Amino acid sequence: MSSYKIPENLAVSDSGFLFMPSTGETYTLNHMGKEIFRLIQSGTDEESIVNQIVSEYEIDNNSFEKDLHDFISQLKNYSLIK
Numbered sequence: 396m397s398s399y400k401i402p403e404n405l406a407v408s409d410s411g412f413l414f415m416p417s418t419g420e421t422y423t424l425n426h427m428g429k430e431i432f433r434l435i436q437s438g439t440d441e442e443s444i445v446n447q448i449v450s451e452y453e454i455d456n457n458s459f460e461k462d463l464h465d466f467i468s469q470l471k472n473y474s475l476i477k
Contacts, residue, residue: 398440399476431466
């Protein structure tokens with residue numbers, strides 16, 4: 396599984412507010428989205444994200460992997476990760 400790069404100009408607040416200065420677009424992440432985004436931001440690969448979240452929240456591995464892939468697709472779609 397791969398790791399991702401976050402654009403340098405993306406501003407991220409502790410509350411999960413994302414701001415892309417180049418476009419003026421803003422996004423808000425929920426608690427889980429914020430946690431996953433911070434793991435991506437720290438360079439954590441997908442497999443490690445899955446392992447950490449599944450063990451911490453005791454959720455189904457397959458369901459979370461699907462949700463994670465959907466979330467990453469959305470982040471890519473909005474150019475919030477590369």
